Amino acid sequence: MKQINKNFAFDKDMGLCSDVLSFPNKGIADKFYNVSAKDKIESQFSIEDLTTVIDKNNASTLRTALGNIAEIVDVFGFSTYSSGTLVEYVIFATADYKVYYYNLHDINRTLKNLNSINLTSRPTFETFINDGVNNLLISSKTDEMWVWNGIDNPYEVLDAPKILSLAVGLDRVFVITLDNLYSVYYSDTFDPTEWTMSSDEEKYISFSDNMGKVLKVVSLDNYIFVIREFGIVKIASTNNGNSFKMSKMYFSSGKIFENTICSNGDFIMFASSSGIFKFDGINCKRIYDEIYKNFDINDDSVANSFDGQYFLLVSHENQKFILIIDIYKDIINEIFCDPNIQGIFSLILNKRYFGVLTTNQNSANLPYILSKNDINLANCRNFLYRTIKLKLEPNAKIKTLRRINLLSKTDVKLKVITDLGTYEFDIDGSDYYINKKLSILFNDLCLEFSGNDGADISNLSIDYSYIGGE
Numbered sequence: 001m002k003q004i005n006k007n008f009a010f011d012k013d014m015g016l017c018s019d020v021l022s023f024p025n026k027g028i029a030d031k032f033y034n035v036s037a038k039d040k041i042e043s044q045f046s047i048e049d050l051t052t053v054i055d056k057n058n059a060s061t062l063r064t065a066l067g068n069i070a071e072i073v074d075v076f077g078f079s080t081y082s083s084g085t086l087v088e089y090v091i092f093a094t095a096d097y098k099v100y101y102y103n104l105h106d107i108n109r110t111l112k113n114l115n116s117i118n119l120t121s122r123p124t125f126e127t128f129i130n131d132g133v134n135n136l137l138i139s140s141k142t143d144e145m146w147v148w149n150g151i152d153n154p155y156e157v158l159d160a161p162k163i164l165s166l167a168v169g170l171d172r173v174f175v176i177t178l179d180n181l182y183s184v185y186y187s188d189t190f191d192p193t194e195w196t197m198s199s200d201e202e203k204y205i206s207f208s209d210n211m212g213k214v215l216k217v218v219s220l221d222n223y224i225f226v227i228r229e230f231g232i233v234k235i236a237s238t239n240n241g242n243s244f245k246m247s248k249m250y251f252s253s254g255k256i257f258e259n260t261i262c263s264n265g266d267f268i269m270f271a272s273s274s275g276i277f278k279f280d281g282i283n284c285k286r287i288y289d290e291i292y293k294n295f296d297i298n299d300d301s302v303a304n305s306f307d308g309q310y311f312l313l314v315s316h317e318n319q320k321f322i323l324i325i326d327i328y329k330d331i332i333n334e335i336f337c338d339p340n341i342q343g344i345f346s347l348i349l350n351k352r353y354f355g356v357l358t359t360n361q362n363s364a365n366l367p368y369i370l371s372k373n374d375i376n377l378a379n380c381r382n383f384l385y386r387t388i389k390l391k392l393e394p395n396a397k398i399k400t401l402r403r404i405n406l407l408s409k410t411d412v413k414l415k416v417i418t419d420l421g422t423y424e425f426d427i428d429g430s431d432y433y434i435n436k437k438l439s440i441l442f443n444d445l446c447l448e449f450s451g452n453d454g455a456d457i458s459n460l461s462i463d464y465s466y467i468g469g470e
Contacts, residue, residue, distance in 0.1 A: 004468050005402070008392060009461040028390075030446065031294075033321060033337035034383040035455045043454035044324075044334045045370040046379040050075070050355060053369045054090055054102075054347075058109050062102065065111040066366050070094040072357060073342075075367055076125040077349040080134045080150035087150055088349045091136070093123050099138060104349070116153055119143045128168045128192050137192070139163035141178045147193055160195045161185050168192065169219035170237045170244075181213040182206060184226055189241055205235065205244060211251070215258040218268050221281045225249070225268060227261050232268075232279060250284040257299050260312060264305035267327055271297050271312060278310075278327060287330045295321060306346045306354040309333065313344055322356070336370070338381055377410055380454030386417075387446045396466035401440040403463040404447070407433055409456040412449050418442035433459065 010028065029037050036044040051059040051066065066072065074093040078101075079086060085105070092100040092111075097119040102111050121142040128135055138146040138154070141164045148154035161177040168174075173192035175185050183206045188194035195203065207214065212229025219225075224235040232250040237243075254274030261270040268279040276288040276297075295314040303312045310325040320341040324334040336356075343357035345367070355369045393399060401416065410429040415422060420441055427434060449457060 001467050003465050005463065005465045006393070007461055007463050008390070010387075028387050030386050030388045032383075032385040033335040034381040035385055036334045037385060040456075040458035041385050041449065041460075042456050042458075043375060043377060043380040043383065045336065045372060046375045046377070046454070047381065048369040048371045048379065050367045050369055053353060053371075055104060055109060062109070062111060063366060066092070069100060069111075070096040070098065071359070072367055073122060074125070075345040075347055075355060075357070077347045078125070078127060078134075078136045078150065079349060080136075082151050086350070089136075089150060090347065090349070091125060093125075095122075097121060097123070097140075099123060114138075114148065114154060117146050124163070124166070126166055126168060126173075128173065130190075130192065137166070137173070139166060139175075145193075157193045157195070160187075160193070165216040167217040167219040167224055169222070169224045170235070171241060174217045174224050174235070176214050176217060180204075180206075182208070184214060184217060184224075184235070205246065207233070209248075211248070212255075215256060216261045218261065218263045220263055220265070220268055223281065225279075225281070227256060227268070227270065229255055232284070234281075249282070250279060257297070257301055259299070259302040260297075262303050262305045262310070264308065264310070264327055269303065269305060269310045269325075269327065271301060271303070273298075276310075276312065276325070278330075285330075287325065295323070302343060304344045304346050304354070307352065311344050311354065313341060336381070340365070375454070377454030377456065382450070382452050383455045384448070384450045385455070385457075386448040389444045389446050391444045392464060393466050393468075396468055397443075399442055399464050399466040401438050401442060401445065401462060401464050403438060404436040404460075405433065405463070406436075406460045407458050410451055410453045412451040412455065412457065415448040415450075416440055416445060417448060418445040429453075 035041050051062040055062055072092050073095050076091040078089045078091055088104045090102045099114045099117055100111055101114060103109060119140050121140040123138050123140045126137045128137055133149050136148045141162055145157040145160035146154045147157060161175055164176045164178055166173055166175040171189050173187040177185060183204045185204045211231040214226055214228050216227045217224055226233040230252045234247045234249050236245045238245050252272055254272040256270055256272040270277055275286045277284055277286050295316045297314050301314050308327050310327050312323040314321050314323060319337060320339060322336040323332055324336060326333050340358040341356055342359045345355050347353040347355060353369045355367050357367050358365055408427055408429055412427045414425045414427050423440055
């Protein structure tokens with residue numbers, strides 16, 4: 001019998017193990033958050049102050065103003081033109097149903113209230129072009145629609161329905177209302193502010209099949225898609241836009257969760273009790289199903305899409321997580337964790353941003369931007385990465401972990417978790433290769449890394465030995 005020395009290199013996919021989540025690439029991670037895990041462990045997003053990102057020179061004043069209003073529940077970008085000059089607004093919706101705006105091009109930049117708008121429930125925002133002018137459409141499930149061109153005072157559309165969801169397409173606005181969850185209403189052609197019905201005209205489409213309630217309307221590929229509790233219906237324009245044709249495109253075996261539905265322009269993404277799906281207008285593909293073993297995805301989950309990624313806010317064991325899924329590669333790029341998350345938003349102006357809404361807001365705890373550019377590791381959230389149990393040389397009775405080799409640019413804590421005990425070590429960040437000598441007996445083991453200053457860990461391998469042979 002002799003001692004056999006071996007090396008195991010973590011040089012392939014360090015993403016989530018296929019035994020944990022069912023997707024094509026087979027990783028070795030059991031759990032991770034606030035890092036990306038592919039061929040290395042690295043922080044993908046740093047936290048940037050929203051006020052600094054949108055207006056660095058006036059950030060302190062804006063931060064104070066935002067801290068003095070009610071909790072922010074949504075952030076939206078709206079651009080228009082005044083006398084041929086671009087004007088960009090950041091729109092804020094608050095928990096007391098008020099709407100504020102901040103003009104990024106105003107010399108005397110101040111946070112202002114659209115005080116002519118009186119709402120009784122949380123608003124939603126959409127933009128549309130009418131007579132060559134970009135307009136902001138403000139609606140809610142209990143209030144009349146409001147329209148604002150960014151220059152004049154907003155005006156109320158008294159004959160419009162009270163809106164739960166809306167989509168602009170086929171030269172109309174299509175909406176869902178609280179009063180009738182089995183129909184879709186639509187505006188006049190080329191005039192999304194005109195909803196008056198004549199005696200011989202019905203401006204709605206009703207559904208009486210077994211697909212359930214209407215959840216959301218989405219515009220994709222010059223069609224309107226109606227997402228329902230158990231399926232998707234396509235609305236196409238016929239007869240020069242004077243009539244419509246309905247086609248059932250997808251039947252779902254599980255209930256679709258309303259607030260997880262969103263589109264990135266190429267796909268409609270959503271989560272249901274059967275998994276996470278993407279729909280390209282013709283086919284619906286399930287990306288994940290076994291993910292429900294790890295996270296609670298239900299009617300409380302919300303989602304958004306940004307730059308080819310699907311951001312799904314979920315919970316697990318009293319923690320909040322954002323699953324960041326690459327829409328085109330069907331893989332989880334990162335799992336972001338922050339116990340104060342209460343929502344997510346995308347802010348699309350001349351530049352594009354993705355951000356997080358937090359609870360218990362004040363001037364020191366406002367919505368923030370997740371930035372992928374020039375990542376500052378000091379501004380990254382606490383991270384954790386843990387491998388699956390590694391069963392190396394299963395026929396050997398006892399093995400010895402001799403050394404851990406890695407390159408880590410930040411200080412991290414390392415746990416070696418074996419069936420015989422748990423061992424903790426501090427690893428100092430360095431630009432040089434680190435060889436941590438050990439002598440730990442194990443049958444199976446996993447490694448866990450955590451830290452407070454972001455992660456940049458690569459070239460990870462372990463040296464181990466066992467007794468075997470003649």
